[in-house]
Amino acid sequence: MLKRFPFFLMLLVGLAVASCKDDEDKPPVTPAPDTVSFVATISGSQQVPLNASTATGAFTGTYDRTSKTLTYNVTFSGLTPTSGHIHLGGPGRTGGFKVPFNSLTSPITGSQVLDQQTADSLLAGRTYVNLHTTAFSGGEIRGNIQQGTTAPVPPVEFAALLTGGQQVPANGSRAGGALVAAYYPATRLLTYNVTFSGLTPTSGHIHLGGPGRTGGFKVPFNSLTSPITGSQVLDQQTADSLLAGRTYVNLHTAAFPGGEIRGNIRERRLGITLGASINSAQQVQPNASAATGTFTGTYDRTTSLLTYSVTYTGLTPMAGHIHLGGPGRTGGFKVPFNSLTSPITGSQVLDQQTADSLLTDRTYVNLHTTTFPGGEIRGDIKVK
Structure with missing residues (x-):
């Protein structure tokens, strides 16, 4: 028994030395800053x-x-x-x-x-x-x-206005609504708030699909009382579609099971760029005029100010305006042009109805002439 003692003693010493060597090999621990x-x-x-x-x-x-x-x-x-x-x-x-x-x-x-x-x-x-x-x-x-000391990147903001006119196919519902949402890219978290009036939804979702297209839903709403609020971590496909402008919010009812009102979801920016090409083919009653034009504009959400420029060739306008109405539809004018010489430039603070219509691609620029008093050339204004 005593003869075995030196062996165990040497073993213990060896382990101690190895342990010390392991400690020496470990990188020093950096203390947390005070x-x-x-x-x-x-x-x-x-x-x-x-x-x-x-x-x-x-x-x-x-x-x-x-x-x-x-x-x-x-x-x-x-x-x-x-x-x-x-x-x-x-x-x-x-x-x-x-x-x-x-x-x-x-x-x-x-x-x-x-x-x-x-x-x-x-x-x-x-x-x-x-x-x-x-x-x-x-x-x-x-x-x-x-x-940190660097201001974090804020979430990406999105918005949509819900109308029957954005449905595929469009309907005449007078109900309306709005969505605001925030997306956190690091975690793919989407938070949303949907308000509505004039309908009683049976279901509601955020779907895949750009303007004029339909797709399956990815974000179901757990509540159907206005305001609908919630959050969901998105899968990669849905996140990519959201950022690319290919998602929409849809509220379904018993009368319109495929969706009564819809809003195409877009990134919410304080400064919105707008544009339109102007020609006779976009008139609700097209004509053979060869005149053409271009509309460019910016809309400031903070001040509700629309600033615009209209250029044209091939006609002599007697009047010009920005009207309410989506493609293929007509409506009253909301922004009269004070000049009729190209380029026509100006600005106007918009009322809420006109602003909402502008941001959902439901306004158009129209130049009227003696030959075509209802409008010779037209351009449907779109958010860029």
């Missing part, structure tokens, strides 16, 4: 449910791990907050507030010692800053707080 920086962009598109507010803001902060103190700075414009807080909740989720703001004047600055739950949530990317207003008591603009 101070962590945070940042957020703040917008209505990050709200749950999201909204179309044009107000914006920014959040920056630092967290001291030793003292558990969060120091923050919040700036904003375009709204008058009634309250503001930092809440628990990751993107697309809501939670109770943990850090109330003592001031509501931009910039809002302050600091607070965090409890362990809030500190853990902050470090894990599961907190958000929220500014509440009278119009949006649940929050008008929100920013999902992330580690």
Whole structure:
């Protein structure tokens, strides 16, 4: 027994040496920094449910791990907050507030010692800053707080107006609706808010399919009461189709089981580019005129201002306007041209009906002549 002892002693020494060598081979552990920086962009598109507010803001902060103190700075414009807080909740989720703001004047600055739950949530990317207003008591603009010093890329915003005229085939329903949505590319999360009036849906979905086309649904709605709100992580096909402008929202009813109102979903931009080629073939009663023209325009969602330019050749207009009406349809004019010499340039603040029609490809430019008082050449205006 004693003869075996030196063998075990040598074995233990060998293991100890090997263990020490393993420790030497391991890279040194870098301690977590004592101070962590945070940042957020703040917008209505990050709200749950999201909204179309044009107000914006920014959040920056630092967290001291030793003292558990969060120091923050919040700036904003375009709204008058009634309250503001930092809440628990990751993107697309809501939670109770943990850090109330003592001031509501931009910039809002302050600091607070965090409890362990809030500190853990902050470090894990599961907190958000929220500014509440009278119009949006649940929050008008929100920013999902992330580690770093560079402002995170905000979600991609989408919008759609729902009408019977966008159905395939179109119908005469007078019901209407609107969708606003936000898409987070990193996680493929889509959050949405759909409002409607004038119908009682039996089902509702987001489908694959560009304007004038139909396809299967990918996002079913779990509620059918306005507003319909929800979120879903998209598969790659649906995400790609959304970004390419090939999805639509559809509300189905007993009278129209294939869909009563539809909205083609497009990226929501504050500055919208518009265009049209103008010729006689687009007249509802086509004629043989060889005159042609071009329309270009921009629409500012913030100010509702349409700025336009119209060029033409081959005719002498006696009047010119932008009218309500989709392809193959006619309607009253909403934007009269004050000049009739090419190029015709101008701008006008649009009422809501005209703006909605413009953004859903249901307006046209028309140049009228003595020979063709109902319009010699026409161009159906489309969002680019």
